[in-house]
Amino acid sequence: PDPLKALLDTYAAQQEAAKRGPIDVLSLKDIQDGLKSGCIDVFFQPKVSVADRRIVGVEALARWRGADGRLIPPIAFVPVIEDNGLIDEMTRQVFEKSIAVLADWWRKGLEISVAVNFSVDSLTRYEVFDLVSQAIAKEQADPGYVTIEVTESRIMDDIAAPLEILTRLRMKGLGLAIDDYGTGASSMQQLKRIPFTELKIDRAFVAGAPQDEEARAMLESSVSLAKRLGLSTVAEGVETETEWDLVAKLGVDVVQGYFIAKPMPADEVFVWAQEQGGLTSS
Ligand code: C2E
Ligand code: MG
Ligand code: MG
Ligand code: MG
DSSP, rough: OOHHHHHHHHHHHHHHHHHHOOHHHHHHHHHHHHTTTOEEEEEEEEEEEEETEEEEEEEEEEEEOOOTOEEEGGGTHHHHHHHHOOOHHHHHHHHHHHHHHHHHHHHHTTOEEEEEEGGGGGGGHHHHHHHHHHHHHHHHHOGGGGGEEEEEEHTTTTTTHHHHHHHHHHTTTEEEEEEEEEOOOOOOOHHHSSSOEEEEEEEEHHTTOOOOOOHHHHHHHHHHHHHHHTEEEEEOOOOOOOHHHHHHHTHHHHHHHETTOOOOOOHHHHHHHHHTTTTTOO
């Protein structure tokens, strides 16, 4: 049996289990109403440089705020939103909020970048390019501090479809990240057609690496490949000191994970960064 395939199967099974888990999926009616009444909230998870543990950026993560104030994770609403033609509206709300937060932080001396997740499917529509351009122009944000994340497995469905818009975004100066790398079984030969700037190694390989030889091999080869292609590397889901030490030893540039910080509201990130000495004035 192919050990890599076994690992990928385990990962897929875990993801399926998570989908069936205790989380109730929102109904289409709730979603249609909630998109109009401001139920989409955005949390931000710090990304730190491995070299000095300082904050270099955040990832914007959508949250649904239910009527009772309850926070609902993306797995319970993003698939429904995608399947019902509402993803561009959600992306617009998340992106505009993220850029407004970015501009506010810069005014206060927190000069970091923000990464926003985009569904690959939406990157075939020029309206999506326009909403990105307009939000950045409105806040006079520096596009060099904005990254678009797209999930590897989704890109591989049809690599040509999002190629033009991703290339245009890159030409505007935005960063492009391959998200959940390692779960899509793509070849770099294919991915190289898109001008990516960053590779985010999926949590499954990080979590598995300390005890599992195959996961470690996947992690190591992803890092060395990314380096040879000039991509910045991010390890997702680092939860322990052991994992931190391992990814640091392998030469990963940036870490994101509970070991550093969980996703938080924007104002909490600001306080956290201030305490860590992450502001230009501190
Ligand atoms: P992702 O882009 O891979 O985001 C990372 C996910 O890992 C987040 O889950 C984050 O909370 C979680 N995470 C971070 N560090 C750790 C850790 O140390 N341990 C563990 N166990 N988990 C960690 P979240 O927020 O539930 O988001 C899940 C996925 O939903 C995201 O995965 C992304 O694919 C999607 N998503 C989130 N926001 C958006 C959005 O605005 N638009 C679209 N299209 N998709 C989104
Ligand atoms: Mg992401
Ligand atoms: Mg990811
Ligand atoms: Mg992931």
